[in-house]
Amino acid sequence: MTSPKTVLDAEALKCLVATPDSELALIDVRTAGEFETVHIPGSYNVPLDEFQANAAEVLNKIPGRPILICHSGSRATKAQHVLQELNITGSTVLSGGITAYESAGGTIVRGTQRWALDRQMRMTAGSLVLVGLLGAKFISPKFAYLSAGIGGGLAYSAVRDSCPMINVLSMAPWNKVKK
Numbered sequence: 001m002t003s004p005k006t007v008l009d010a011e012a013l014k015c016l017v018a019t020p021d022s023e024l025a026l027i028d029v030r031t032a033g034e035f036e037t038v039h040i041p042g043s044y045n046v047p048l049d050e051f052q053a054n055a056a057e058v059l060n061k062i063p064g065r066p067i068l069i070c071h072s073g074s075r076a077t078k079a080q081h082v083l084q085e086l087n088i089t090g091s092t093v094l095s096g097g098i099t100a101y102e103s104a105g106g107t108i109v110r111g112t113q114r115w116a117l118d119r120q121m122r123m124t125a126g127s128l129v130l131v132g133l134l135g136a137k138f139i140s141p142k143f144a145y146l147s148a149g150i151g152g153g154l155a156y157s158a159v160r161d162s163c164p165m166i167n168v169l170s171m172a173p174w175n176k177v178k179k
Contacts, residue, residue, distance in 0.1 A: 005031065005077055005080060005093055005095075006080070006091065006092045006093065007073075007092065007093050007095040007179055008067065008092045008093070008094055009096070009100070009104075010094065010095070010096055010100040010101040010103065010104035010106060011094050011104050013067065013094055013101060013106065014101070014105070014106045016067075016149065016168040017042075017106070017107070021123050022040075022065075023063070023064040023065055024064050024065055024067055025059070025062040025063060025064035025065060025066045025067065026040055026042055026043035026044065026067050026069060027043070027044050027046055027051070027058070027062060027066055027067065027069065027079070028040070028044065028045050028046070028069045028070070028098070029047060029048040029051050029068060029069065029070050029075050029076055029078075029079045030045045030047065030048075030069075030071055030098070030117075031047050031052070031170045031175060031178040032045055032047060032070065032176070033114060033170070033174075033175035033176060033177055034116060034117060034175075035112055035113040035177075036112055036177050037108070037110070037113055037114050037116075038098060038102065038108050038110050038111070039098065039108065039109055039110060039111075040069065040098070040101060040107070040108060040109075041107055041109050043055070043069060044062050046058050046062075048070070048075045048078060048079060051079050051082065052078075052079070052082050055079070055082045055083055055086060055088070056086055056088065059083075059088065064084070065090060065091075065092070066090065066091040066092070067091075067092050067093075067094060068080055068091055068092065068093050068094065068096055069094045069097060069101075070094075070097045070098070071097045071098060071099060071116055071117075072096065072097040072118075072120065073093055073094065073095055073096055074151055074161075075096045075152055076094060076097065077093050078161075079091075079093075079166065080092075080093050083132070085155065114174060114175065117166045117170055117175070118166065120160075120166075120169045120175075121163060121165050121166050121169060123151050123152075124165060124169065125154060125165065128146060128147070128150045129146075129147045129150050129151070130141070130148060132144055132145070132146030132147030132148075132149075132150065133147055152173060153165065160171060162167060
């Protein structure tokens with residue numbers, strides 16, 4: 001059985017970040033592209049898939065109280081579950097993610113601007129459903145299978161709480177960070 005999720009709201013994190021002696025390890029589990037777009041100064045980018053594979057090693061290299069950050073809190077919660085499975089306690093999830101932190105007036109760093117992956121996924125899925133509908137109406141009824149496939153994929157991603165389309169989009173060239 002996993003422990004309940006420990007969360008911290010954006011206002012509280014703002015106060016902690018402003019405290020000079022706070023021993024925080026701000027770990028942002030979004031993709032490198034999302035991190036480059038906007039992040040909290042002093043945070044470390046360890047994408048969720050890398051974090052899941054090397055959580056204990058990451059915490060050994062980044063000392064302090066782990067505060068897990070993502071876009072909305074979902075991926076950070078997954079990262080916290082990984083730590084709980086390793087019997088590593090003391091981590092906290094930023095409730096509402098970087099979005100809530102920015103809305104609360106927290107200091108952020110902006111880089112190359114790109115859409116968040118969930119927004120890219122909604123645009124891609126919506127466009128494919130529309131192509132399927134229009135294709136079925138004007139070209140061939142078989143285009144309806146495209147819309148059905150996207151709908152099934154979205155239902156699958158909701159049940160599994162993971163999204164293969166987002167995984168594919170994260171590998172797109174516009175989401176890569178130039179090193």
